[in-house]
Amino acid sequence: MGRIVGIDLGTTNSLVAYLDAKTGQPKCILGPAGSTLCPSVVSIDPDGSIIVGEPARRRLLTQPERSIYSVKRLMGRGPADVQGELKLFPFRIDPSSHHVIRVQLGDRVLTPPEISSFILRELKNWAEAYFGETVDRAVITVPAYFNDAQRQATKDAGKLAGLDVLRLVNEPTAAALAYGLHQEQRGKVAVYDLGGGTFDISILKLISTSEGDIYQVLSTNGDTHLGGDDIDNLLQAFVHEGILQTDKIDFSPHGELAQELRKELIALKHKLSETQSATLRFPLPNGKVFVHEFTRGALEALIRPVVDRTMLPVKQALADAQLKPSEVDEVVLVGGTTRTPLIRRTVQEFFDRKPHTELNPDEVVALGAAVQANILDHGVQNMLLLDVTPLSLGIETYGGAVAKVIPRNSTIPASAQELYTTGVDNQTGIDIHVLQGERELAKDCRSLARFTLNVPPAPAGLPRIEVRFLIDANGILQVSAKDIRTGTEHTIEVQPSYGLNDTDIERMLEESIEYAEQDFAERQVIEARTEAESILTATAKALGNPNASSLPSAERARIDASVAALKESTQGSDYKQIRQQIDELNQATEHLAELLMNSALQTALEGKKLAEV
Amino acid sequence: MSASLPITNPPLVCWNCHERTVGTHFCPGCGKVLQVPERSDYFAMFEMPRKLWIEMGALEKKFLQLSWKLHPDNFVNATAEEREISLKRSSELNDAYRTLRDPIARVEYLLAIEGARKEGQTKQQAPPELLEEVFELNESLDELREATVSGGDTASLKLRLESAEKNFEQKLSEVDSELQAAAREWDNAVDRRADESARKTVMSKLNELLNRRSYIRNLVVNVQKELL
Numbered sequence: 001m002g003r004i005v006g007i008d009l010g011t012t013n014s015l016v017a018y019l020d021a022k023t024g025q026p027k028c029i030l031g032p033a034g035s036t037l038c039p040s041v042v043s044i045d046p047d048g049s050i051i052v053g054e055p056a057r058r059r060l061l062t063q064p065e066r067s068i069y070s071v072k073r074l075m076g077r078g079p080a081d082v083q084g085e086l087k088l089f090p091f092r093i094d095p096s097s098h099h100v101i102r103v104q105l106g107d108r109v110l111t112p113p114e115i116s117s118f119i120l121r122e123l124k125n126w127a128e129a130y131f132g133e134t135v136d137r138a139v140i141t142v143p144a145y146f147n148d149a150q151r152q153a154t155k156d157a158g159k160l161a162g163l164d165v166l167r168l169v170n171e172p173t174a175a176a177l178a179y180g181l182h183q184e185q186r187g188k189v190a191v192y193d194l195g196g197g198t199f200d201i202s203i204l205k206l207i208s209t210s211e212g213d214i215y216q217v218l219s220t221n222g223d224t225h226l227g228g229d230d231i232d233n234l235l236q237a238f239v240h241e242g243i244l245q246t247d248k249i250d251f252s253p254h255g256e257l258a259q260e261l262r263k264e265l266i267a268l269k270h271k272l273s274e275t276q277s278a279t280l281r282f283p284l285p286n287g288k289v290f291v292h293e294f295t296r297g298a299l300e301a302l303i304r305p306v307v308d309r310t311m312l313p314v315k316q317a318l319a320d321a322q323l324k325p326s327e328v329d330e331v332v333l334v335g336g337t338t339r340t341p342l343i344r345r346t347v348q349e350f351f352d353r354k355p356h357t358e359l360n361p362d363e364v365v366a367l368g369a370a371v372q373a374n375i376l377d378h379g380v381q382n383m384l385l386l387d388v389t390p391l392s393l394g395i396e397t398y399g400g401a402v403a404k405v406i407p408r409n410s411t412i413p414a415s416a417q418e419l420y421t422t423g424v425d426n427q428t429g430i431d432i433h434v435l436q437g438e439r440e441l442a443k444d445c446r447s448l449a450r451f452t453l454n455v456p457p458a459p460a461g462l463p464r465i466e467v468r469f470l471i472d473a474n475g476i477l478q479v480s481a482k483d484i485r486t487g488t489e490h491t492i493e494v495q496p497s498y499g500l501n502d503t504d505i506e507r508m509l510e511e512s513i514e515y516a517e518q519d520f521a522e523r524q525v526i527e528a529r530t531e532a533e534s535i536l537t538a539t540a541k542a543l544g545n546p547n548a549s550s551l552p553s554a555e556r557a558r559i560d561a562s563v564a565a566l567k568e569s570t571q572g573s574d575y576k577q578i579r580q581q582i583d584e585l586n587q588a589t590e591h592l593a594e595l596l597m598n599s600a601l602q603t604a605l606e607g608k609k610l611a612e613v
Numbered sequence: 614m615s616a617s618l619p620i621t622n623p624p625l626v627c628w629n630c631h632e633r634t635v636g637t638h639f640c641p642g643c644g645k646v647l648q649v650p651e652r653s654d655y656f657a658m659f660e661m662p663r664k665l666w667i668e669m670g671a672l673e674k675k676f677l678q679l680s681w682k683l684h685p686d687n688f689v690n691a692t693a694e695e696r697e698i699s700l701k702r703s704s705e706l707n708d709a710y711r712t713l714r715d716p717i718a719r720v721e722y723l724l725a726i727e728g729a730r731k732e733g734q735t736k737q738q739a740p741p742e743l744l745e746e747v748f749e750l751n752e753s754l755d756e757l758r759e760a761t762v763s764g765g766d767t768a769s770l771k772l773r774l775e776s777a778e779k780n781f782e783q784k785l786s787e788v789d790s791e792l793q794a795a796a797r798e799w800d801n802a803v804d805r806r807a808d809e810s811a812r813k814t815v816m817s818k819l820n821e822l823l824n825r826r827s828y829i830r831n832l833v834v835n836v837q838k839e840l841l
Contacts, residue, residue: 166689211681376689384681410711413685413704470704473685 002134004166004377005029005127006174006369008141009116009154011072011227012196012336013037015366016123018131019374026178026370028363029130036363038126040196042118043067044106052122060259064090066106070229073197074101074112075157076150078498085225088233090258099498113153114508117160124161138163139373141365143198144170145222145313145390147436148448148477149498155474160508166376168474171195172202173387174368175334176215178359180206180383187329188218188321192347192355193365194310195335197227201314203321203328212382219320219409220390221313228337231303235265238302239280243290257285272296273339300342307346314350320409331355336362386411389471396433396442405469408438415470419484426457432467434477447497453481453490465490528578532570535582539563542592547599551592562588625650628698638683638702646683646699654726655709663723664803665796667713676710717826720796720819729816730823740825743784750777750832754839771840778836781829788826795819 006026008015015036017028028036033054043056044066051059059067073085079097086093094102094109102109120140127135140163142154151168158165172191179189186206193200200222207214239261244250251257264282271278272294282290318325331347333355338344347355359367375383388409394402395418405416420430430453437445455463464484471477481490539559542548566581626633630643637660640647656663659675683706688699712718724730739747757770799815801807 167686207677209677209681211678214677214680216677375686379690380681380684380686384684384686386680386684407711411707413700414707414711415701415704416708470700472700473703 002136003127003131004137004139004373005123005135006139006141006366006371006373007120007123008171008174008366008369009072009120009157010040010195010365011070011198011229012040013362014040014119014123015363016127017363017366017370018127019370026367026374028366029126031126032129036366038119038123039069040072040119041067041069042071042105042115044108046106048107050118052118061256061263064256064259065092068103068105068115070197071103071112071115073225073229074103075116076112076147076153076498077101081498089229100504111504111508113156114160116154116157120157120161120163124163136162136164137166137373137377139167139169139369139376140165141171141174141369142168142475143195143222143224144172144193144200144202144220144387145198145224146170146475147224147391147446148475149446150224151475155476165474167372168476169369169372169385170200170202170217170220170387170390170475171198171365172200172220172334173204173215173217173385174366174372175332175359175364176202176204176206176368177371177383177385178364178368179332179356180213180215188323188327189330189332190314190318190328190351191332191334192310192314192338193222193334194337194343195227196337197225197229199223199226199310199313201310201317203317203323212380212384214384214386216386216411217388217409218323219317220388221317221320222390223309223313226306226309227335230306231269231337231340232262232266234302234306235269235299236262239265239282239290239292242292243282243284247284247286247288247290249284249286251285268294269299270339272299273341296341303340303342307340307343310343311346311350325351328353333357334361334364387473387475388412389414389475391436391446392438393448393469393471393477394435394437394442394445395469396435400442402435402437402440402442402445406471410471412471412475413473415468418467418469420453420463420465420467422455422458422460422463425460427460428455428457429453430455430465434469434479448477449479449497451479451492453492524575525573525578528575528582529570532566532578532582535585536563536566539585539589539592542589542596545596545599547596548592551595555588555591558588559585559592628694638679645695646688646702648698649701649705652726653705655712655722658706658709659713662803663727664800665716665719665723666800667719669714672710672713676706679706716796717792717823720792720823723799724816724820724823727812727816729813729820731820740828743829746777746780747832750774750781750836753777754836757839774836774840778833778840781833781836785826785829785833788822788829792819792822792826795822 003018006017015028015038017026019026030036031038031053038053039057041053041056041060043051043059043063045051056067057069060069068091070089073089074082074091078099079093079101082091082093082101085091092104094104096102096109100111102111103115105115124135138158140154140158142151146154154168155165172193175193176189176191186208189204189206191200191202191204200220202220203218205216205218207216236258261282264280268278268280275296277293277295279291279293284290328351331351331353333344333347338357338361344355371383372385375381389406389412390408392404392408393406393416394404397403405418406414420432422430431450432453433442433450434448435442435445436448439445453465453467455465465481466484467479467481469477469479479492481492482488483490543559562581562585566578566585569577569581625647627640627642627645628648629645630640632640632642636647637658638647639645659672661667683699683703685696685700685703688696691699712722721730753770753774757767757774759765760767760770795815795818799819802812802815
């Protein structure tokens, strides 16, 4: 078995973390760009190679039609759900989309779980490079308010990335775990988590028992389509309007110019968290520059609606936990968007308490995921997490009403049994429609699944089928049925209303494994070639140095031979061969490097003397 | 005293070592988590007699203790079969805690496992002693809806409804205290090992009170919706 990691699969950025066995503390892993943040951006090259993270983010500007960001917004959703988003986000939904959205990306048509799996695979690679070992298991975080389909889609993405997803953990709960480990906290804790695209509020109770600490979630609420993205959209719409007024330029919100503007505005937004005013200077295609000075006050007036929208779930979560704001002992801020001063102020005023911001709000969720990953790896020792289901589970009854069978904020795993019978003689099927949500009518709730119970022909009312609905520790529904009279278990084919079925997954998995193996070898070759390139350049440069002339001819010959051998090996695609030649050249040039270093030092000292004169 | 009362825990054969077992959650023989019995009993899960007065602190403590052992986090590396069994047991524990923690759900559950819960027609029909007041209330609700549609004066109607709502909320708390009294009666019957017919009498009283309560609660909720 390989290593286990914790992953925060975010709307804007994703991170991977692990628990350091020596310190007992979780740690985020750095990527090749030297940052722990991997931008959740995927880009596909014309040659089919997949680019993830910082390089993909740069391509948003140069190749927007081959690149995608904020794909988390599409997870577990149907085409009809995302019509609103399409006005604001440059998603190119393929017309063949039915129950699952398919996105056009360059020449490929991909589902959101597939795109997310590329991000997960990238993080897996970061971790494998860091450990020098395979990573095959993960705890992945999801917004607490994610519904069944969104959770299932996340789990599917993990599977497609070659990860055994041991658990989905709610983001605010993960943050609470990280904070709990960071400083001894007790009592009632509110976690306010505003990320790039999602908002969660969770109320937890931290209990010390003789066995250890229990993190019991009392209630959770949120909005899975509310976040920093919305602030960016407001800013962008505001500036678009301004440019339309002054310069009569109405550019497409999806093009390169819009992406460029968005990038500028995000930088401006970040700046306004530090300073009181900032100026946007944006070059327009007509040669002019659009200039607008923003004050923090003006920005706050613009984004206040977003902040206000978060307070409704906060109040609902408190009401569900039967608490008043003053009864909350600690408040924790999570998610990059909580750096916004207006949000800090609003939260502080509401709870009348200074919120905790000690841990990096971008990293804290990944850190908590690593803590939970460690618990699952070694078994429960001194920490236990009891989470809840964010939404009520219901069954459609006569007249389109919904009977709630598992109420929201029930500790998971949770289950409910319902007994079904037939209404007419020899009826062979009973249709069951499972929903999630708080509304009373089926049409206002989220459809999770429909299935038909097969019943052997019998007089009406005689069959007795017990259906068991179980929400597992990931917040994902499982359904089983039993014939009470015969005791036989029924198998149920559940067709998810929004999501991939098993056949889809199998096919994608096969494809992804093919890609993965190919990817791995290809990546190794590319990396080795790049390294060869740089050492060859350095060697050529060194040999051109006047001081290199003092090199013994035997050594010079060895270097030349090594250079030739390395150049030849890069023509092939055996990365081990390339690596071997790199090592050989490194050894051959050891003396040369020393020689140059010494003379460089001398020159530097001489230079100093000269300057002193 | 309550320790001597019968705790219903049907004997089971362990799925793993195939021994007959008397354990509540784990097999005393091989230590594996036990399958959830066919007819489970939430009271038995907490090793409590089927009584309606429960000390909340003790219930929570027991819940947390059992959670340590039964939560799926403990079984991540177990076999698929054991994972499945533990998942069911863990969900059963959470279901049991959710039900027993809530005084009304607790009564409903007790009646259900005693085979005495009958929701009957009372869902639609007003209890006879409330008929007149319910009739008036419905009339006021209709008038309010009409007035809202036609743009008429709603203020006085709202006032009348608000006072009716208060009246029914008062009745709700009356039912609640009657329920508490009946629950004490039940606990007494259990303690003195009363005979079947004495128990049945208490249970049918509890059942009737539950129905009346749910009827009045629906009324209150409906009025509150209209007044929003």
